Amino acid sequence: MNIVVCVKYVPDAQSDRTFNDSDKTTDRESVDGLLSELDEYAVEEALKLVEAGEGEVTVVTVGPDQAADAVKKALQMGADKAVHISDEAIHGSDAPATSLVLAEAIKKIGSPDLVLCGLASTDGTMSVVPAMLAERLGLPQVTQASELSVEGDAVKIRRDGDVASETIEASLPCLVSVTDQINEPRYPSFKGIMAAKKKPVETWTLADLGVDAGQVGLDNSWTKVLEFTKRPPREQGEIVKDEGDGGSKLAEFLASRKFI
Amino acid sequence: MSTAGPLPPFDRNDPIGIDDVLSAEEKAIRGAVRNLCETKVQPHIADWFESGVIDDPRALMKEFGGLGLLGMHLEGYGCAGMSAVDYGLACLELEACDSGIRSMVSVQGSLAMFAIWRWGTEEQKQEWLPGMAAGDRIGCFGLTEPDHGSDPGSMRTRAKKDGTDWVLNGRKMWITNGTIADVAVVWAQTDEGIRGFVVPTDTPGFSAPEIKHKMSLRASVTSELVLDDVRLPEEAAFPEVRGLKGPLSCLNEARYGIVWGAMGAARSSFDAALQYTMEREQFGKPIAGFQLTQKKLADMSLELIKGELLALHIGRRKDNGTCRPEHVSYGKLNNVREAIEICRTARTMLGANGISLEFPVIRHANNLESVLTYEGTVEMHTLVVGQALTGEAAFR
Ligand SMILES: Cc1cc2nc3c(=O)[nH]c(=O)nc-3n(C[C@H](O)[C@H](O)[C@H](O)COP(=O)(O)OP(=O)(O)OC[C@H]3O[C@@H](n4cnc5c(N)ncnc54)[C@H](O)[C@@H]3O)c2cc1C
Numbered sequence: 001m002n003i004v005v006c007v008k009y010v011p012d013a014q015s016d017r018t019f020n021d022s023d024k025t026t027d028r029e030s031v032d033g034l035l036s037e038l039d040e041y042a043v044e045e046a047l048k049l050v051e052a053g054e055g056e057v058t059v060v061t062v063g064p065d066q067a068a069d070a071v072k073k074a075l076q077m078g079a080d081k082a083v084h085i086s087d088e089a090i091h092g093s094d095a096p097a098t099s100l101v102l103a104e105a106i107k108k109i110g111s112p113d114l115v116l117c118g119l120a121s122t123d124g125t126m127s128v129v130p131a132m133l134a135e136r137l138g139l140p141q142v143t144q145a146s147e148l149s150v151e152g153d154a155v156k157i158r159r160d161g162d163v164a165s166e167t168i169e170a171s172l173p174c175l176v177s178v179t180d181q182i183n184e185p186r187y188p189s190f191k192g193i194m195a196a197k198k199k200p201v202e203t204w205t206l207a208d209l210g211v212d213a214g215q216v217g218l219d220n221s222w223t224k225v226l227e228f229t230k231r232p233p234r235e236q237g238e239i240v241k242d243e244g245d246g247g248s249k250l251a252e253f254l255a256s257r258k259f260i
Numbered sequence: 261m262s263t264a265g266p267l268p269p270f271d272r273n274d275p276i277g278i279d280d281v282l283s284a285e286e287k288a289i290r291g292a293v294r295n296l297c298e299t300k301v302q303p304h305i306a307d308w309f310e311s312g313v314i315d316d317p318r319a320l321m322k323e324f325g326g327l328g329l330l331g332m333h334l335e336g337y338g339c340a341g342m343s344a345v346d347y348g349l350a351c352l353e354l355e356a357c358d359s360g361i362r363s364m365v366s367v368q369g370s371l372a373m374f375a376i377w378r379w380g381t382e383e384q385k386q387e388w389l390p391g392m393a394a395g396d397r398i399g400c401f402g403l404t405e406p407d408h409g410s411d412p413g414s415m416r417t418r419a420k421k422d423g424t425d426w427v428l429n430g431r432k433m434w435i436t437n438g439t440i441a442d443v444a445v446v447w448a449q450t451d452e453g454i455r456g457f458v459v460p461t462d463t464p465g466f467s468a469p470e471i472k473h474k475m476s477l478r479a480s481v482t483s484e485l486v487l488d489d490v491r492l493p494e495e496a497a498f499p500e501v502r503g504l505k506g507p508l509s510c511l512n513e514a515r516y517g518i519v520w521g522a523m524g525a526a527r528s529s530f531d532a533a534l535q536y537t538m539e540r541e542q543f544g545k546p547i548a549g550f551q552l553t554q555k556k557l558a559d560m561s562l563e564l565i566k567g568e569l570l571a572l573h574i575g576r577r578k579d580n581g582t583c584r585p586e587h588v589s590y591g592k593l594n595n596v597r598e599a600i601e602i603c604r605t606a607r608t609m610l611g612a613n614g615i616s617l618e619f620p621v622i623r624h625a626n627n628l629e630s631v632l633t634y635e636g637t638v639e640m641h642t643l644v645v646g647q648a649l650t651g652e653a654a655f656r
Contacts (some may be wrong), residue, residue, distance in 0.1 A: 069284070076288060187295045190328030193288045208619040 001150065002114040003046040006102055006133070007039040007074055010123040011046040017123070024225040025092045026123055027184070028064060035070040041178050042186035045148055046116050047078045048120035048183065056080045062090060062101050063086060068201065075196035076188035082199070087206045094219025095124070099132035101216060104199055104209040105232055106137060114155065114173040115128035119144060125160075130177040140174040146181040272534070276565055277570065279598075282349075293353040296327050301357045306617045308479040309358065310414035310471070316428045317481065318398070318442050320361075321368070325395020329354075331373035333513075337389035339373070344578035348520035348571055353635030359627035362517070367436040368392060370514035372399025375445045375456060379498040379506055384458050388443055389577075392424030400441040402432035402485045403540050407449045409434075410640050413504050417487060417507055419448040419457060419497075428457060428465075428490040428498060434634070438483025446487065447507050456498040466491040477630040497538070512585050515576060515635045520571045522599035522631060523564060527622040530560050532619050533606035538578040540611075547609070554607050563598040570594060586648040593641040602627040 005065070011017045011031040017026045023141075023156050035043075046057045059074040060083045061067050071082035093101070106115060117130040119233070134141030145157035146165075153172045158165055160181065170176075206213055214220055240249045254260045271277070279287065289514075300323050301360050308314045324330055328340035333347040347369075355362035376384050376399075393399035417430025428448055436592070443547045444459045444466070459466060465488040471479060498506065501509055534557060537548035547553050574591045575581040605624035607614035615622050647653050 072284070073288075115298065139327070185290055185421075187327075188288065189326065190289060190332060190342055193285055194340070197285065251627065 001049060001053055001111065001113045003049060003055065003057050003114045003116060004106050004109055005039070005042045005046045005057060005059045005074065005079065005116045006129070007043065007059050007061050007070050007118070008036045008121045008123075009033050009061060009063040010121055013037075013122050019225065019228050022101075023092060024228060025218065030067065033066055033069060035062045035073040035229065036118060036122045038105045038120055038122055040073075041180050042116040042118045043077050043079060044075045044185040049148075049150060051078075055099045055113070058112070060102065060105050060109065061085070062093075062098055062105070064091075068203075068205060071111045071201060072196060073188070075135050075201070076185055078188075078192055080199065082201045083108045084201060085205070085209065086202045086203055087213075089206055089213035089217045092221060092224070093216045094221035095126055096132055097216040097221050099129050099136055099152040101209065101211060102129070102133050103136035103222070104211050105204065106133075108204070110211060111173065112217070113173050114150075115139065115173075115235060117177040119177055121181045124134070129173060133149075134175040136177065139168040141170050141176075142170045142174065143177040144195050145176050145178045147180065148182060150192035156183075180185070185241065261484050275397045275561055278565070282345075282574070284342075286345060286349060286611075289586075290340065290349040290353055292327060293350045293544040294356075296323060297327075297353055297357040297361075301361055305479060306620075306623065309360070309623050310472070310478070310617055312478045313480055314364075314481070317364070318395075320366070321395040321398055323369075323395070324365055325393060327557065329351060329369070330374035330395055331377065331389065331393050331442070332370040333369070333539055334377045334389075334393075337377070337385055339377075339389065342395075343574065343575075344516065344583075347517060348575045350572075351517040351521040352524035352527070354522035354524065356528040357478050358527055358623065359521065359631050360477045362481045362524070363436050363630075364643065366514045366517045366521070367401055368399050370517055371401035372441075372443065372445050373508050373512045375401065375426045375498075375506070375510045376458060379456055380458065380507060381495065381499055383495060384498075392443075397442040398437055398440050398481070399443045399445065400435050400437040400512065401443050401507075402438070402446040403511075404432060404434050405631060406431055406433045410637060412507065412578050413454070413601075415447065415449060415454070416444065417501045419450045423453075423495045423545070425654060426457065426494065428459070428487045428492065428562060432485035432487075434471070434561060435468070435483045435485050437481055438485055439470045439481050441468065443466075444485060445451075445510075446485065446539075449499040453502040454504060454506065455502060457492060457496050458498075459487075459492060459496065463490050463492065464580055465582055475628045478626075511635055512588055513590050515592045516574070516583075518631060518635055519574055519588060519595050522592075522595040522628065523567045523571060523585065525628055525631075525635075526564055526567065526599035526602040527561075527626050529603040529606035529621040530557075530564055531558070532574075532621050533557070535611040536610050536613070536619070551611060556609060560602045560614045567595040567598050586644060589636070589641040589644040589648075592636065596628060596631050597638060600625060600632060603628060 011033050015031040020027045050057050057079040058069050058081050059079045061071050062085045120127040142157050143161050146160045147158035149156050154169050156169045158167055288426045331339040335341045376388050390400055403412050405415050419426045419428045441461050446457045446459050466487045468483045470483050537553050538546050540547050570591055574587050608622045643654050
């Protein structure tokens with residue numbers, strides 16, 4: 001089974017992330033980036049599927065030069081090859097534009113049996129790219145899988161909701177996005193780290209994909225950030241004094257925040 | 261001339277930017293070891309130290325093997341074939357966790373595996389190295405004896421020929437991993453000088469009782485090896501090497517790891533002290549705001565940086581084949597000495613909490629007492645440096 005995993009290079013959530021003042025896009029310069037942690041689950045799931053049977057895992061990313069680090073991490077984990085689409089004109093692309101580039105790249109890679117995505121990127125956190133991508137590729141999409149199995153030419157997933165878990169089946173080829181409940185991503189071993197140095201990484205531009213620069217980038221995106229403000233400093237916590245009703249006050253507080 | 265442009269921000273974790281000279285792979289390797297330590301060792305280490313027992317050393321060794329840590333700087337036989345700098349970075353991360361854990365890995369890879377890899381026959385290598393690299397089999401290295409430490413050349417353990425067999429008699433002391441080992445590399449006197457033997461620990465006459473009542477390196481198995489008419493076939497001996505060159509070549513490998521490792525223990529204690537003093541308030545302000553505290557922090561940070569640079573420099577020389585044994589002596593002498601000083605200073609900065617196992621500092625400081633002694637004592641390395649500088653040997 002040949003699997004393509006879409007991965008994103010994101011600013012490290014441990015650092016102070018911000019936007020560029022000039023065009024209000026994500027600042028990727030002043031903060032170290034890495035492979036979006038939520039995408040590691042998709043890579044891990046792809047590796048498990050291929051290890052249990054046969055085939056190849058190709059990772060694909062759309063992003064600036066440094067995004068090569070994200071695909072490298074996936075290669076160190078065990079993916080076979082990588083494609084990195086990098087083009088000045090892509091800067092500032094929103095989800096529809098990104099999904100267009102990804103779709104063309106996946107078509108060029110070949111017709112995978114399965115396209116895997118993470119639940120969301122840890123920077124944009126929109127979760128819409130998988131659906132848009134499936135639409136562009138004309139593939140069935142099953143999203144937010146917490147469990148995935150392939151039986152014959154179908155995938156079966158479990159999607160956990162607030163009140164129920166659904167089991168959903170789709171025929172291959174298809175696109176699946178996975179949650180952080182699906183597995184425990186492996187850490188690259190030394191052998192994986194060394195092997196990754198020799199794995200093929202292709203770098204493509206928009207021209208290689210036949211995508212017109214006028215369809216992507218900040219100016220051609222359907223959405224853009226108009227304004228951003230810093231999150232207000234944290235407010236002082238609320239202290240509940242126990243006058244015999246401490247328990248119920250705590251419960252009320254938790255319920256008001258929808259924790260219980 | 262300077263180029264304009266914004267300066268990179270100051271990074272407390274890497275004050276002078278040593279990371280600049282590490283490659284992406286080197287950083288990835290460091291990250292992999294750090295991650296393994298954080299998940300498999302860090303949550304338990306204080307308990308293991310306190311009880312003097314690692315819960316399941318075999319499982320832990322397998323974790324290390326799975327990552328590729330064991331004999332990582334050796335080529336072939338299932339070893340990862342990494343560089344000396346990679347190995348050093350791994351030692352630093354392991355010892356930032358605990359010197360005992362680093363010892364477990366050093367002895368396996370740099371002493372037991374290296375001895376077999378460097379001096380063993382092809383059969384010995386095939387027999388032992390792949391399983392040891394995977395962590396399925398544990399090795400130890402027996403050189404020190406109850407009455408012969410710094411002067412191993414005078415050792416009493418003897419191997420005598422009986423027909424084609426070898427028969428070993430004697431005792432080894434302070435042997436890391438001894439009780440849990442599947443194989444012991446044992447050095448013994450023969451008629452042709454000191455030779456090395458690969459001894460499966462289930463050979464009749466071999467036993468390895470654990471040494472108790474240690475106040476240092478408690479999260480590490482330390483043992484006595486008792487060899488009582490241990491009969492081995494001819495093929496158990498290392499074929500060529502004679503004399504102290506055999507064991508000393510191995511010690512040089514392990515010592516090299518300590519040059520880096522000691523800086524790990526120091527970094528961990530420094531981090532604890534920095535964080536603690538920034539949070540702890542006395543006389544109405546964080547104690548990090550007092551000049552005396554800042555002097556301690558500044559001095560600790562300087563010594564850490566110097567030690568790390570020294571380790572890295574020696575590592576690069578090792579990788580390009582220009583590292584002499586004296587270089588490793590310079591590194592071990594300086595870095596262990598400064599590391600224990602940093603840990604002791606950190607201990608003072610934590611006040612009473614400094615003696616608690618809730619914080620890593622007293623554990624590191626106590627562990628480093630062993631590190632100061634094994635793999636050549638401070639005095640021995642001082643004499644090595646002295647001899648290198650003057651040409652005069654002052655050992656005897
Ligand atoms: C926790 C731990 C684990 C160990 N693991 C191993 C192991 O796996 N394998 C192994 O073979 N050994 C191991 N050792 C032993 C270690 O290598 C020895 O302890 C070390 O070589 C010192 O020997 P010694 O203890 O007999 O001290 P001694 O040699 O008796 O030294 C005592 C003191 O005298 C000083 N001294 C000796 N000679 C001179 C001189 N000529 N000039 C000036 N000062 C001198 C020493 O520096 C030291 O301060 C371990 C030790 C410890 C503590």
